[in-house]
Amino acid sequence: MRKTRAETKDRNRRALLEAAHRIVARDGHRARLDEIAEQAGLTTGAVYSLFGSKNDLLIALVTDYLAPHYDGIEQAVSPEMGVAETVEVFARHYRRTCDDPDALRRLSFEISLQDLALRDPGLRSKLAASVRAHEERLTALLSGRSHDGHALTPAQAHRLATALRALLVGLSQGVILGLAENASADYFAAAARALVTPAVLGPAQPPSSR
Known part of the structure; x- marks a missing residue:
């Protein structure tokens, strides 16, 4: 069954939040946006699209x-x-x-x-x-x-x-x-x-x- 656009957006948003949580807890102020996106299996463009x-x-x-x-x-x-x-x-x-x-x-x-x-x-x-x-x-x-x-x-x-x-x-x-x-x-x-x-x-x- 194909995911709807809303379901995909919600999945990507959750993946970015979980990746950011892990990396910020580990790296503090050194946390990098590109690594957050990579761990979520997405691009930095997805961050800007979903969060701004x-x-x-x-x-x-x-x-x-x-x-x-x-x-x-x-x-x-x-x-x-x-x-x-x-x-x-x-x-x-x-x-x-x-x-x-x-x-x-x-x-x-x-x-x-x-x-x-x-x-x-x-x-x-x-x-x-x-x-x-x-x-x-x-x-x-x-x-x-x-x-x-x-x-x-x-x-x-x-x-x-x-x-x-x-x-x-x-x-x-x-x-x-x-x-x-x-x-x-x-x-x-x-x-x-x-x-x-x-x-x-x-x-x-x-x-x-x-």
């Missing part, structure tokens, strides 16, 4: 890397859950990813990509925008949930999402690198819940503009 540029390919990788965290939490959290329970579920989900057999390779890719972004202002701004977009998904998930008898405002949800992401990324790296072997799922959940404080959330209502 090497940087756009790398940003697509970030989306590919981060999306499962947020897809998983959105599926695991029910609308009835309050803020504290929601952040605990998210933290436990993050902890489970540390036990994935591919966790070390994913961390190598993440650090290598950050190194690339530090050297390339254009990539740095695109990377920041991509991370913010995923953070906004978490903000939307938290916003309106109950805490101490009040619904979390979008501003409070955003402050909590920023702190929560930073905490869990750091803890996860510690587990994967062997610096926090005893950080269990319960520890992740307790650390995440400790962020749900007035100091982190900020005021329930914005200050008057009078």
Whole structure:
């Protein structure tokens, strides 16, 4: 059965993403576009056709890397859950990813990509925008949930999402690198819940503009 053009495009896109993931994790800022294309069995022209540029390919990788965290939490959290329970579920989900057999390779890719972004202002701004977009998904998930008898405002949800992401990324790296072997799922959940404080959330209502 012949593949449709859309199926071929999707296969080629996936092949380039997988090749880029391997090579960036291995070579960091020395990763070469021609080698990525070669390992995918394609030409550099395919990269430009499917992604627009090497940087756009790398940003697509970030989306590919981060999306499962947020897809998983959105599926695991029910609308009835309050803020504290929601952040605990998210933290436990993050902890489970540390036990994935591919966790070390994913961390190598993440650090290598950050190194690339530090050297390339254009990539740095695109990377920041991509991370913010995923953070906004978490903000939307938290916003309106109950805490101490009040619904979390979008501003409070955003402050909590920023702190929560930073905490869990750091803890996860510690587990994967062997610096926090005893950080269990319960520890992740307790650390995440400790962020749900007035100091982190900020005021329930914005200050008057009078």
